[in-house]
Amino acid sequence: MVGTPYRIVIGLEVHVQLLTRTKLFCGCSTQFGLPPNSATCPVCTGLPGTLPVLNRRAFELALRAALALNGEIARFTKWDRKNYYYPDLPKNYQISQYDLPFSKDGWLEIDTTAGPKRIGIIRAHLEEDAGKMLHDEKGGGRDSLVDLNRTGTPLLEIVSRPEISSPDEAKAYLEEVRLLLREIGVSDCEMQEGSLRCDANINLHVAQPDGSVAATPIVEVKNLNSIRAVGRALEYEADRHYQKFLEDGKKLGEEPKETRGWDEARGMTLAQRRKEEAADYRYFPEPDLVPVVVDDAWLAQARAALGELPAQQRVRLVQQFGLSEYDAGVLTRQGRALVAYFEEIARLSGDAKAASNWVTNQVLATLNEQKIDIGSFPLSAARLAELLVEVRNSGMPAQRSREVYARMLQTGESAKEAMEALGIKVIGDADALREIVTRAVAANPKAVADFKKGKTKAADAIKGAVMRETKGMARMELVQQLVLEALAKS
Numbered sequence: 001m002v003g004t005p006y007r008i009v010i011g012l013e014v015h016v017q018l019l020t021r022t023k024l025f026c027g028c029s030t031q032f033g034l035p036p037n038s039a040t041c042p043v044c045t046g047l048p049g050t051l052p053v054l055n056r057r058a059f060e061l062a063l064r065a066a067l068a069l070n071g072e073i074a075r076f077t078k079w080d081r082k083n084y085y086y087p088d089l090p091k092n093y094q095i096s097q098y099d100l101p102f103s104k105d106g107w108l109e110i111d112t113t114a115g116p117k118r119i120g121i122i123r124a125h126l127e128e129d130a131g132k133m134l135h136d137e138k139g140g141g142r143d144s145l146v147d148l149n150r151t152g153t154p155l156l157e158i159v160s161r162p163e164i165s166s167p168d169e170a171k172a173y174l175e176e177v178r179l180l181l182r183e184i185g186v187s188d189c190e191m192q193e194g195s196l197r198c199d200a201n202i203n204l205h206v207a208q209p210d211g212s213v214a215a216t217p218i219v220e221v222k223n224l225n226s227i228r229a230v231g232r233a234l235e236y237e238a239d240r241h242y243q244k245f246l247e248d249g250k251k252l253g254e255e256p257k258e259t260r261g262w263d264e265a266r267g268m269t270l271a272q273r274r275k276e277e278a279a280d281y282r283y284f285p286e287p288d289l290v291p292v293v294v295d296d297a298w299l300a301q302a303r304a305a306l307g308e309l310p311a312q313q314r315v316r317l318v319q320q321f322g323l324s325e326y327d328a329g330v331l332t333r334q335g336r337a338l339v340a341y342f343e344e345i346a347r348l349s350g351d352a353k354a355a356s357n358w359v360t361n362q363v364l365a366t367l368n369e370q371k372i373d374i375g376s377f378p379l380s381a382a383r384l385a386e387l388l389v390e391v392r393n394s395g396m397p398a399q400r401s402r403e404v405y406a407r408m409l410q411t412g413e414s415a416k417e418a419m420e421a422l423g424i425k426v427i428g429d430a431d432a433l434r435e436i437v438t439r440a441v442a443a444n445p446k447a448v449a450d451f452k453k454g455k456t457k458a459a460d461a462i463k464g465a466v467m468r469e470t471k472g473m474a475r476m477e478l479v480q481q482l483v484l485e486a487l488a489k490s
Ligand SMILES: [Zn+2]
Pocket: 023, 026, 027, 028, 039, 040, 041, 042, 043, 044, 045, 152
């Protein structure tokens, strides 16, 4: 059995909190970090006699997301009650969408080692969030508290097809979802604050000696608080399934679906409960809300709000600026603001390749070091473009150009001012250089003799002497040209 070929099958359910000021069916604030139970009202705490009212903004953001995920938009969609009892759910049901979600059949393209891959999206629907349980706040393990601030917060649930084939692909999918939804202004996707959450379904398809394929029971892994945790948990589960399959063989196929929780500290998943099936929730249509009808105008408005999507942006950066796929990917991952910054430098300096190098190396390093985003970066695009032009015109060595950059950051000086302050004066004047070249030729008779014998490499010794004399501040092409001229004459 060892070495039995198998395939990992993963499907992801992603919940993102929409960037609305208020909750999905009431006017309570969605702001993170408010005092417990301060953002609540009779509607979201489920008091009798209250009625929900749909937050139009939430629906618009959800529409925008579904369009960006290439989903088919239903023109008629309704709400359903998902019934279950839990202390963080005072109504004892959650308003969600069951058989008529507002969007289905979308897809998202991810980058894999084998090239781009399209991951299908079964559906996207809107629902309200539950509250949050806090256990053992006082210590001693005797107290459980509930905070209902999150109750009724709008969530978009995005369910992928089981078309993800490795933990790395799962991470790539989540990164792409996060980038996309941030870029179109639908969610801030902060995993630490719970505005992007992910449950992962995984099993293995194992080839049998008789040619058939056996599938291990599907496990849903919960409590995944970072993209890294998703990768680790899925790697752990794939191994666990394989080991269990080797021990138990086909019997496994008879076990019910299981929910397991990821324990980050111990690096393992732990069994939680048997997975509920849809029938356990007794879904029925929500009688307190009217269905939503999406007309052409509303759809057109949502489409217009999309702007350029990351996938389109990557293609454009390659086509318009001649960047490599890799560089285009690095820039796009940083978001639209950084891409706009790059584009302005490329335009002002007339050199897209240099602009991309500077932005993806120096600028990104500075942003990471100072933990700021491009909006707070002290160098304007015009300032950095000026430095690029100075570097190109002067042939300034890379090391020195980085010194100028560092000084510009520190002092706010222009490239010219910083160069002057650092005593960087590039000798680009042929007459001034010619004198130095003449001296270098006279001081290196052996190199001259070697050059005359056909050892063209001997010219390097003379060029080196010139660069030493000028402290590396002479234009290399000019030195090259003048040295060859001088050698031809000598
Ligand atoms: Zn409320």
